[in-house]
Amino acid sequence: MDQPTPRPTRRCPICGKPALHRFRPFCSKRCADIDLNRWLSGRYAIPVVEEDATARGDGEEDA
Template sequence: MSAPKCPICGKPTATGYRPFCSKRCADVDLQRWLSGGYAVPAVEDEDGPGEDAPEE
């Protein structure tokens, strides 16, 4: 089994910064979260408020 790799740069992870290899890679990941780089795309409904909404 191979050692875990840093998700940012691919180097082996460091115990103090797991799952990253360094404080720099941990900070890069944090910056991506804070800037919205890790956003889940949403699909808007074209029907409006909802299918179960009462019609007036």
């Protein structure tokens, strides 16, 4: 019988060590806390594209 191919181990995005299921996707509580601190301190941000008011139809139209 064929052995199943082992899945590649994911790496912790903070330190690069193999991730543990308990702290997924991190390797430890420490790395999870570092990531949380980066989000809360504003080091990570999700970019937002603001629409122009006239493109939405909310602005006044030129005559």
